[in-house]
Amino acid sequence: MSSEDLDVEYVAELARIRLTPEEVATFRSQLGHVLEHVARLNRLNVAGVEPTAHSFPIYNVFRADEVKPSLPREEALANAPRQAEGLFLVTKVLD
Amino acid sequence: MDQIFTLDVHGLRSKLAAHEVSPVEVVRALARRIEAVDPAVRGYLSIDLERAIGEAEAADVTKPLGGVPIAIKDVISVRGAPCTCGSRILAGYRAPYDATVIARLRAAGAIPFGRTNMDEFAMGSSTENSAFGPTHNPYDPARTPGGSSGGSAAVVAADEAFAALGSDTGGSIRQPAAFCGCVGFKPTYGRVSRYGLVAFASSLDQIGPFTKTVRDAALLLNAIAGVDPCDSTSLDEPVPDFTTNLDRGVKGVRLGLPREYFVSGLDPQVERAVRQAVEHYAKLGAEIVEVSLPHTEYALSTYYIIAPAEASANLARFDGVRYGYRAEQPGDLLEHYGRTREEGFGAEVKRRIILGTYALSSGYYDAYYLKAQKARTLIRDDFSRAFRRVDAIVCPTSPTPAFKLGERANDPLSMYLADVFTLAANMAGICGVSIPCGFAEAEGKLLPIGLQILGNSLEEGRVLQVANAYEQTTDWHKRRPQSVTGNA
Numbered sequence: 001m002s003s004e005d006l007d008v009e010y011v012a013e014l015a016r017i018r019l020t021p022e023e024v025a026t027f028r029s030q031l032g033h034v035l036e037h038v039a040r041l042n043r044l045n046v047a048g049v050e051p052t053a054h055s056f057p058i059y060n061v062f063r064a065d066e067v068k069p070s071l072p073r074e075e076a077l078a079n080a081p082r083q084a085e086g087l088f089l090v091t092k093v094l095d
Numbered sequence: 096m097d098q099i100f101t102l103d104v105h106g107l108r109s110k111l112a113a114h115e116v117s118p119v120e121v122v123r124a125l126a127r128r129i130e131a132v133d134p135a136v137r138g139y140l141s142i143d144l145e146r147a148i149g150e151a152e153a154a155d156v157t158k159p160l161g162g163v164p165i166a167i168k169d170v171i172s173v174r175g176a177p178c179t180c181g182s183r184i185l186a187g188y189r190a191p192y193d194a195t196v197i198a199r200l201r202a203a204g205a206i207p208f209g210r211t212n213m214d215e216f217a218m219g220s221s222t223e224n225s226a227f228g229p230t231h232n233p234y235d236p237a238r239t240p241g242g243s244s245g246g247s248a249a250v251v252a253a254d255e256a257f258a259a260l261g262s263d264t265g266g267s268i269r270q271p272a273a274f275c276g277c278v279g280f281k282p283t284y285g286r287v288s289r290y291g292l293v294a295f296a297s298s299l300d301q302i303g304p305f306t307k308t309v310r311d312a313a314l315l316l317n318a319i320a321g322v323d324p325c326d327s328t329s330l331d332e333p334v335p336d337f338t339t340n341l342d343r344g345v346k347g348v349r350l351g352l353p354r355e356y357f358v359s360g361l362d363p364q365v366e367r368a369v370r371q372a373v374e375h376y377a378k379l380g381a382e383i384v385e386v387s388l389p390h391t392e393y394a395l396s397t398y399y400i401i402a403p404a405e406a407s408a409n410l411a412r413f414d415g416v417r418y419g420y421r422a423e424q425p426g427d428l429l430e431h432y433g434r435t436r437e438e439g440f441g442a443e444v445k446r447r448i449i450l451g452t453y454a455l456s457s458g459y460y461d462a463y464y465l466k467a468q469k470a471r472t473l474i475r476d477d478f479s480r481a482f483r484r485v486d487a488i489v490c491p492t493s494p495t496p497a498f499k500l501g502e503r504a505n506d507p508l509s510m511y512l513a514d515v516f517t518l519a520a521n522m523a524g525i526c527g528v529s530i531p532c533g534f535a536e537a538e539g540k541l542l543p544i545g546l547q548i549l550g551n552s553l554e555e556g557r558v559l560q561v562a563n564a565y566e567q568t569t570d571w572h573k574r575r576p577q578s579v580t581g582n583a
Contacts, residue, residue: 006453015407015452016414017445018433026442031450033508038396041466044473051468052475054298054328055284055524056552061327075191079418088416091431 118151118162138250158204166259181225184439194291211246233576241271266517269529273492273545284524285330288323296405313337346380351485355391368533400467407451492545
C-alpha cells in the first residue's frame with residue numbers, strides 16, 4: 001500500500017462526485033498525508049487474525065412475518081426534489 | 096425561577112414533579128436563555144418553540160423524564176422536524192418518522208426541543224465542517240467545542256439545554272464533552288437503537304447523552320437503552336436501572352491506566368489533570384493497575400480505513416432522487432449524480448467518501464479494508480485482555496484542550512488526531528464516558544479537560560459508578576463558562 005497509488009479523479013468518478021481541478025490537487029495532497037499515516041499498518045503482522053466487521057456479530061435476527069403499516073406514499077414522497085403521479089422522477093437513463 | 100435553566104435534569108424533575116414549575120414555563124425559560132446566549136455560541140440549528148410548548152402542555156410530569164426538554168443532534172430523526180446532518184444536501188428535508196430514541200424519550204415524558212449543530216454527517220472533530228457555520232466553545236468563543244456533536248456539548252455547557260443527545264462514531268460524544276466541560280456517554284455498541292439515526296459508519300455509530308451530571312446520564316440511558324426490532328444490531332440484553340449502583344464508590348475497584356495513552360503529543364496540562372484524577376481515585380480506595388493496549392498506535396489508521404469505507408457506502412443514498420438537494424438541469428444521469436454530490440457535500444465528506452471508496456476498490460480492498468478489519472480484531476483483543484485484569488480504564492479523553500477555530504481546518508490528519516484516544520472504543524464496541532476533571536490555562540482563558548472512563552461491553556453501570564465516585568468528591572462539574580454566558 002502506498003499513497004502514490006491514489007488516483008483521486010478516478011476514485012471520485014467511482015464515487016459519483018464531480019471535483020474541480022483544485023479539489024483534485026488538494027485532496028491528493030491531504031489524503032496522501034493520511035495514507036502515509038495509514039501505511040504504518042504495513043508494520044503490523046496480521047497473519048492468522050480473523051477480520052472483525054462488527055464488534056458484536058448477531059446472526060439470524062428474525063421478526064414475526066406480519067404485515068405492518070408503512071409510510072404512506074405522500075409522506076414517502078414529501079421530501080422528493082421532483083415527483084409526478086405518485087412517483088419519484090429520475091433523470092433520463094435511456095434515450 | 097429565573098435561573099431554572101441552571102438546573103440539571105434530576106433537579107428539574109424534582110421541581111416539575113412537585114408542581115413548583117410547569118413544563119410550559121420550563122420551555123419558555125429555556126427559549127429565553129437560548130435567545131440570550133446562543134447568538135454567541137451558535138449551538139442550535141433550528142428550534143420549533145410552538146411545537147415544544149404544545150408538547151409541554153400535554154406533558155405528564157409523573158413520568159421519569161416528564162416535562163424535560165432535551166436537545167437533539169441534527170442527525171437523529173424527529174418526525175416533522177428538520178434533520179440536516181449539518182449538510183447542504185439535506186437542507187429543507189423533514190424527517191418522516193421518529194427515531195427509536197425519540198419515541199423512547201417521548202414515552203418517558205421528555206420533550207425533544209431544538210436541533211443541535213454538528214460536523215457534516217458527523218465527520219469531524221470541531222463542528223467546523225457544518226454547512227451552517229461553526230459552533231463556538233462557551234469557554235472561549237475563539238475555540239471549537241469539539242465535534243462532531245459540538246452543538247449538543249456546547250448547549251449543555253452553556254445552560255441552553257438540560258441535556259442533549261449526540262452520536263459517537265470515533266469520539267463524537269466524548270471529545271466535545273471534554274472540550275466543553277460536560278458529561279458525554281457513549282454506550283456499548285448495540286445498547287441503544289440506531290433506527291432513525293442517519294448512518295455514518297454503521298458498525299461504529301452509537302447514540303448517547305450529554306448531561307451536566309453523571310446521574311443525569313444514567314437517567315437518560317434508562318430511557319433510551321434496550322433492544323429494538325427496527326435495529327437488528329441492537330442487543331437483546333436486560334437493561335438494568337443505571338442509577339442503582341451510582342453511589343457504591345470505588346473501594347477495591349481496579350482501574351487500569353493504559354501506558355500507551357501517556358505519550359508524546361499529550362498536552363502537559365491534560366496529563367497533569369488526568370494523573371491528579373487517578374491519584375484522587377487511589378485516595379478513594381481504588382486500586383490503580385498499569386495496563387497495556389499494545390495496538391493503540393494502529394487505532395487511528397485502522398479507524399480511518401473502516402469508518403470512511405462504511406461512510407462511502409452509506410452516503411451513496413444521497414443521489415438527489417428521493418430526498419435532499421438535486422442539481423439543476425443535468426445533461427445525463429452521471430452528471431446528475433456527480434453535480435448533485437459535488438454541490439451538496441462539503442470538503443470533508445467528499446474526502447472521506449473518496450478515501451473509503453479507494454479502500455474498498457478493486458485491487459486495494461485486501462491491502463486496506465481487510466487489513467484494517469484484522470487490525471480491528473487485535474485492538475478489540477487488547478481491551479478484552481485488559482478487562483480481565485481491571486474493572487475500568489481511565490485515561491485522557493483528548494490529547495489537548497479545545498483548539499482554535501480554523502487552526503486544524505486545512506490539515507485533516509491533525510484534526511483526526513483529536514480523536515486518537517476515543518476511536519479505539521468504537522472499534523472494540525465497548526462503552527465509555529468523558530467527565531470534567533480540571534482546567535487548562537491558555538491565553539488567559541480556562542479550558543475544560545476531560546477524563547475518559549472506559550468499561551467493557553454492557554458495563555455501563557460500572558462506568559457510571561466510577562464516574563460518579565469522582566464527580567461526587569470534586570467540583571469541576573459545577574463550573575460554568577463565564578466568557579459567553581455571563582454566568583457567575
